[in-house]
Amino acid sequence: MDGFYLISKSESPKKNTVLAGFAILGLAALVGLFMIVNTPNHESTILSQYKTEEQEFTDYMIKFNKNYNTDEEYLKRFKIFRENSAFIRVHNSLDKDWTLGINQFVDMTLDEFREIYLSNEITVPEEEETEDFHREHYENVEAPTSIDWRSKGAVQGVKYQGQCGGCWSFSTVSAVESSWFIAGHGLPDLSEQQLLDCGGPFGNYGCAGGNIVYGFSYVQKYGLTSESIYPYQAATKTCNTSKQSQKIASIKYVVKVTANDPNALMAAVAVAPVSIGAQADQAAWMYYKGGIVTGSCGIVLNHAVNIVGYNNGNNPPYWIVRNSWGSWWGENGYIRIAISGGNGICGVNMMPMYPVS
Secondary structure (H helix, E strand, C coil): CHHHHHHHHHHHHHHHHHHHHHHHHHHHHHHHHHHHHHCHHHHHHHHHHHHHHHHHHHHHHHHCCCCCCCHHHHHHHHHHHHHHHHHHHHHHCCCCCEEECCCCCCCCCHHHHHHHHCCCCCCCCCHHHHCCCEEECCCCCCCCCEEEHHHHCCCCCCCECCCCCCHHHHHHHHHHHHHHHHCCCCCCCECHHHHHHHCHHHCCCHHHCCCHHHHHHHHHHHCECECCCCCCCCCCCCCCHHHHCCCCECCCEEEEECCCCHHHHHHHHCCCCEEEEECCCCHHHHCEEEEEECCCCCCCCCEEEEEEEEECCCCCCEEEEECCECCCCCECCEEEEECCCCCCHHHCCCCCEEEEC
16 A cells, blocks of 8 residues: 555656646636637627528528428428528539529428329339330431420420329320420310329329329320319319310320430430439439539439420530429429430430320
């Protein structure tokens, strides 16, 4: 015991010096932290940032008519809004070919967005499912450098599918509208609700999802009535056979375009707007504001849209894609996606087809 005491005594000046040094440093750190946290500038910066974000959220709620029933729901949406807004700011600082922006989906998680607005996985049809479709061999056809069917009056204004996974019906209807116009008729405004309600026997599930293949199969048999006769309700209802029978547009057949071949797809789009599938459960779609999407966004198809034009002379070349999330989304309801080989960016090359009236 005495030996231990003697060793401890001989080292105590050094130990005491070290301990005193740590104590001084710790005290200084605490004092510094206290001063930083309690300085008016620090407090005002944090408070100012919070107030700015809260005002942005208030403006967002007004612009997109958002209402939250409880304080808990408000705080939850505010937190998601702040996180997604931060993600958007970071993306836009990276100097990519496309930008993201604040839109109606920014207070939602990706899982919520996927469940409400997208379809279940849209499978590329088996050969026997499209055996009645025509095959056009566009591989050796030289397509024009660019085309935009909107400028020819062949595309209806962008519509809004609402909280319904009925994108497949919007893609089907848009293609039929354009086909009817190209055949020499006027441009009709056709009913998506008819497809949602009446397309079930062909393999579709209304707002729970569907496939453009089955949508076109339905139209081949029944045709489509107008939006005014069978208006959209963003919900699956019982088929109104009386309204269904008031056909104002029809198709003769459907052309299945060679998959995973951008040259064939360009040649097809030069003939008519084309229905396609895409993977859209990505930030590039959810928050898209403008520019040309050049990054990978998957090939698990869960959304149906329409290519209504392209520009192969641009750098990078791009598809003009009509969506069904309202004209406030993206570039007035459209998204531009870079033309590429294989499956294509977001899988846009995988299952192209269009109807002929």
